[in-house]
Amino acid sequence: MVRFSEIARTEILKTLNSPQIPEGYALRVGLKGGACSATYLLGLDKAAENDELYEVEGVKVLIDRRHLMYLIGVKIDYAETDSGMGFTITKA
Template identity: 80%
Template sequence: MVSLSEVARNEILKSLNSSQIPAGYALRVGLKGGACSATYLLGLDKATEHDELYDIEGVNVLIDKRHLMYLIGVRIDYAETESGMGFTIQKQ
């Protein structure tokens, strides 16, 4: 379904294990918007009644049940470039 590069996995775990993130939070992967203008959503969040919880390569990942079919084949990476650093999400 959703896959993580090793670099992205390490950065996510570093954030989740930070003393500033309360217990019970997980990585949320989803969509924002709808139809042709939808964009990927990535953040740290707590589960809701609409979520499924997955263990992906040692990372707890929350996905809203309504978004599951749109996230099949998504790969999350982390890149550092001249213009900055951050996560990238691509459909494979």
């Protein structure tokens, strides 16, 4: 399903385990928009009615059931770009 680079996994766990993040939050991976114009979405969230909760490499991941088939094979990385450090999402 969803995979993480080691650095992305480390950064996500550091954020989720931060004292500023309330208990019960997980990493949401999803899509925003639809059809040809959809973009990937990452954020911290609590589970909603249509969500599936997975544990991937020690990271609690929330995915809306309607997005599952579009997220198979997605890899999340953390990299430095010209505009700074941040997460990237690619589909294998």
